[in-house]
Amino acid sequence: MDIQSAINVRHSRRAYDGKGLALEDAVKLHDLVTEYSKVPGVDIRFITNNGVAFNGVTKSYGIFTGVNDYFLLIRNKDNPKSSIKLGYYGELLVLRCTEMGLNTCWVGATFSARDFNVTLDDDQVVECAITVGHSPKRHTVHENLIHMIYHPRTKKVSDMYTSEAESVPDWFLKGMAAVQRAPSAFNRQPAHFIYHKDGTVSVQSKDVETIGSLGIDIGIAKLHFEIGSGRKFTSDTKVNSNL
Numbered sequence: 589m590d591i592q593s594a595i596n597v598r599h600s601r602r603a604y605d606g607k608g609l610a611l612e613d614a615v616k617l618h619d620l621v622t623e624y625s626k627v628p629g630v631d632i633r634f635i636t637n638n639g640v641a642f643n644g645v646t647k648s649y650g651i652f653t654g655v656n657d658y659f660l661l662i663r664n665k666d667n668p669k670s671s672i673k674l675g676y677y678g679e680l681l682v683l684r685c686t687e688m689g690l691n692t693c694w695v696g697a698t699f700s701a702r703d704f705n706v707t708l709d710d711d712q713v714v715e716c717a718i719t720v721g722h723s724p725k726r727h728t729v730h731e732n733l734i735h736m737i738y739h740p741r742t743k744k745v746s747d748m749y750t751s752e753a754e755s756v757p758d759w760f761l762k763g764m765a766a767v768q769r770a771p772s773a774f775n776r777q778p779a780h781f782i783y784h785k786d787g788t789v790s791v792q793s794k795d796v797e798t799i800g801s802l803g804i805d806i807g808i809a810k811l812h813f814e815i816g817s818g819r820k821f822t823s824d825t826k827v828n829s830n831l
């Protein structure tokens with residue numbers, strides 16, 4: 589499976605078989621985490637064989653079951669802007685997991701943070717988690733319920749961008765199709781893209797600051813846009829169309 593196909597098949601799973609990862613997969617994920625954590629502002633920890641922060645009614649309101657392994661995305665308290673980068677690299681990890689046949693879910697709220705098995709410096713904070721593992725083929729009742737709550741809200745591509753030009757090129761629309769499939773907290777899809785007259789593209793979150801999980805959502809959307817469009821962002825929020 590390539591990364592574009594991973595975008596098409598990925599969806600959040602909250603029930604896992606509780607058996608943990610094969611050693612080979614765990615080693616691969618450990619290497620990816622080490623590689624991405626070399627990027628300034630990105631600190632990802634891989635927690636294995638300890639799902640206590642998720643499993644059980646008191647931990648995730650019963651939404652998550654059988655979690656055994658997860659990633660924690662950590663940022664400096666004084667650097668809220670690094671959330672965008674964490675979203676970008678966290679989603680790269682999610683799509684790599686999907687390519688490996690693993691299931692995932694971003695988690696910003698439904699966990700018990702005090703049960704995270706991690707040591708932080710005083711100036712660090714856990715921004716988000718991503719669960720990973722093997723899910724049963726059939727979705728649980730909880731999973732179906734959450735899907736029914738959030739998915740009817742999925743935005744139309746045309747509502748996710750503004751164009752300053754009369755028409756937009758094909759590569760831009762391919763990027764936007766990938767953005768439409770991006771995970772976001774509560775499926776609110778806050779990333780709004782602008783196609784400028786000079787052929788550049790920028791992204792912002794409508795009406796709200798791009799910090800916290802909103803920053804995460806923007807970072808995730810940026811990665812999806814790059815993969816779908818085949819164009820790279822040249823700065824935090826801008827794509828140069830001639831690249």
Ligand SMILES: Cc1cc2nc3c(=O)[nH]c(=O)nc-3n(C[C@H](O)[C@H](O)[C@H](O)COP(=O)(O)O)c2cc1C
Pocket residue numbers: 598599600602651693694695696697698699716734738739769770771772773774775801804805808
């Ligand atoms: C930053 C972020 C935080 C999230 N937090 C939670 C959470 O706390 N609990 C949960 O069940 N799902 C959480 N999700 C998953 C979203 O609900 C899910 O991505 C969205 O409904 C779209 O569904 P999909 O991922 O299946 O496409 C989160 C997603 C993101 C990106």
